[in-house]
Amino acid sequence: MKTFRRYIFLIICTVFESAVFGCPSSCLCVHPFDYTYCHDKGLATVPSGIYNTTTRLTLHNNSITTLPPNVFERFADLKRLSLNSNKITTLHPNVFQGLAALTKLQLEDNQITAVNGKMFEGLTSLSTLTLDNNPLDCTNCDLEQFKFYLQNNTQLGDTGAMCEGILIINYNFTNCNDSPSETSTVNGIRSDSSSTTKKHLIIGSAVGVVALSVFVIVSIFYFYSYQKRKRIVNRIHVGQN
Incomplete structure (x- = not known):
């Protein structure tokens, strides 16, 4: 009990x-x-x-x-x-x-x-x-x-x-075989890497184009400046003669 x-x-x-x-x-x-x-x-x-x-x-x-x-x-x-x-x-x-x-x-x-x-x-x-x-x-x-x-x-x-x-x-x-999660992770990494590489290429190309443009403009400026100075010098020589 x-x-x-x-x-x-x-x-x-x-x-x-x-x-x-x-x-x-x-x-x-x-x-x-x-x-x-x-x-x-x-x-x-x-x-x-x-x-x-x-x-x-x-x-x-x-x-x-x-x-x-x-x-x-x-x-x-x-x-x-x-x-x-x-x-x-x-x-x-x-x-x-x-x-x-x-x-x-x-x-x-x-x-x-x-x-x-x-x-x-x-x-x-x-x-x-x-x-x-x-x-x-x-x-x-x-x-x-x-x-x-x-x-x-x-x-x-x-x-x-x-x-x-x-x-x-x-x-x-x-x-x-690699598990699906691992495979997707690897593919994701590759995709991110590929995207990053493309971005770098685009940025690099843009920088190259800008640099080339600046170089061409500066070159043209110096060329015309040189030609202008040359004409002035020629006129001075002609006047002296």
């Missing part, structure tokens, strides 16, 4: 704290907001109102497709984040920005096609990363960079990420 009362009391306290301190209605927040459980709720996005001091956030078994940049940035104390079994297709480079305390990140069973090691570089405490059962595009060079990241962070193990049945950490990337 005493155990039952304690259980009821815990439920009441949890509901009260959630109402007072702003726990999302679709989640269960446990005192003192160490854990926030938002799994199995059919969520399409990360709910707002999650307490900043959360150390464990469960979002697995939902219908999340995208994660906005810096969506977890304010959770500086977050240690465990489960995003597995959703419908996530892409990961923004800054999606895990600010999670220096994170030790475990679960991303398995999604629709992720590409990952880049740079998106995990700020996770300095990370010891577990799972990426099993994602349809990774092994022609994308981002995955080769992710391979280098894994080789430099051996504490993560193999992560379960695979290409053609081979773990990425052991896969030989021989025919990878």
Whole structure:
């Protein structure tokens, strides 16, 4: 009976704290907001109102497709984040920005096609990363960079990420292509460079034309001045004679 009362009391306290301190209605927040459980709720996005001091956030078994940049940035104390079994297709480079305390990140069973090691570089405490059962595009060079990241962070193990049945950490990337974002960036740089070169050519041509015009005008002026002085000198000589 005493155990039952304690259980009821815990439920009441949890509901009260959630109402007072702003726990999302679709989640269960446990005192003192160490854990926030938002799994199995059919969520399409990360709910707002999650307490900043959360150390464990469960979002697995939902219908999340995208994660906005810096969506977890304010959770500086977050240690465990489960995003597995959703419908996530892409990961923004800054999606895990600010999670220096994170030790475990679960991303398995999604629709992720590409990952880049740079998106995990700020996770300095990370010891577990799972990426099993994602349809990774092994022609994308981002995955080769992710391979280098894994080789430099051996504490993560193999992560379960695979290409053609081979773990990425052991896969030989021989025919990878630059990602669309990188290609567009390069093309943008080339375009800007080309535009800048054209501007420089136009400016240079204009300066050249102006300089040539000034030279011609000055030359004509000196020529006529010389001819005028010559005629005056000739007249003086004729008068003397």
